[in-house]
Amino acid sequence: MARHDDTRLPRLAVCTDLVILTVRPPSVQVLLIERAQDPFAGRWALPGGFVQPEQDLRSAAQATLVAKTGVEIGRAHLEQLASFGHPSRDPRMRVVSVAYLAMVADPPAAIPGSDAKKAEWVDIESVDRSALAFDHPQILAAGIERAMAKLEYTTLATSFCGSEFTIGELRSVYETVWGTTLDPANFHRKVLASAGFVVPTGSTSIKTKGRPAKTYRAGSAETLVPPLQR
């Protein structure tokens, strides 16, 4: 059985890695950094960092999220994704990664910071996933899959929209993430029929084309009953 005598415990670290997504129709984008240091210097990777002593896992993820996107907490969705702990996933030493999934709306340019040469929003279609550092191909895949699935049965899509949005903008989030087209009329009715999904602001948006649309804010509901289907 495992002992907890800490002098016998191996050297080990915990980090967080983030799959930060945004939707810019017709693309879903992920924030990637080009690593400044070894291991994997020069390679693209998910942003992340070691969890500091006395730092909660979520706080660590939040710190990375804010540092890389420049987006205020509270204007982004952040949830734990999964943990990855293969003994040799990091060549330096054993590092268990607690991955987080974040969604932000219309972020400014990504911020490289000290650990990256570059930081960029990249279309997920054009990412050479297998070239990512560490086991980040796996983490990215898990993040994208989770995001796609959660759109169906949660109100998460609103976190890809700004504070005010039209039903058409919300629909384009779904269409972009799922790579499908949805009937505008039926989508409209279904969204308004889901209690707590969106609340009207009373004003309308000015667009370049077509009839101006009423705008909405995200509602208080988190789950979508009934779910929206793909």
Place this chain on the structure above:
Amino acid sequence: MARHDDTRLPRLAVCTDLVILTVRPPSVQVLLIERAQDPFAGRWALPGGFVQPEQDLRSAAQATLVAKTGVEIGRAHLEQLASFGHPSRDPRMRVVSVAYLAMVADPPAAIPGSDAKKAEWVDIESVDRSALAFDHPQILAAGIERAMAKLEYTTLATSFCGSEFTIGELRSVYETVWGTTLDPANFHRKVLASAGFVVPTGSTSIKTKGRPAKTYRAGSAETLVPPLQR
């Protein structure tokens, strides 16, 4: 930014804790141990253990699962649940716990092993959740919630059944976990209509009462389209 110079990294360990569930109508049961050692000696807790060097997270969880239940791998469902890493969740030192959720069918008596005075299957209704050691109340809640949710849109319920089961047995899993009653006729039709949910064995089960039921094995599908509703 985080440094990776390992001499500066704090002492830290990673463990796995398991929410192991089984269904014995009319109860859902969870495997709990009574801790043999401090901290929390004498208190009930989820089974778990430290992750050993060179041991994968899943392997660590699997080892605990087999050790406590006596069930062969392959006859149990095991999935990662979430990670819990509050800095003071363990009074000894910083310990990040990667929690796993397991489901087993009709297990034998639980095995205490060396780290527990007792190990028992306990009805989840009768667990004094707030008395559990560490942050295990939170982990248990997350496990139960996940299990209940996944019955709806996955074929997971079959992992609470033996290798061969009747539709009625499968239905009682749903009824037990959700605490509801389901229409036997409609349930029957919906299960058989879900492609890949169950496959007929060709034989029938002998029961004490009523007409003998055809038996089925778990099918190859993992997700349930359309989902079964509560």
Place this chain on the structure above:
DNA sequence: AAAATAGTGTCTTTGAGACATTATCTA
């Protein structure tokens, strides 16, 4: 006016639930 998008109305089809009916066993 034409084009584009927002929003509403309506019809059809599908699927879920309620419940009756038939089948096959044990006590």
Place this chain on the structure above:
DNA sequence: TAGATAATGTCTCAAAGACACTATTTT
């Protein structure tokens, strides 16, 4: 035979999708 559970059939109602139609803007 009575009672119990399995399995099938049928009816009704509600929701989803297809699509026609109206509304309001820009060019």
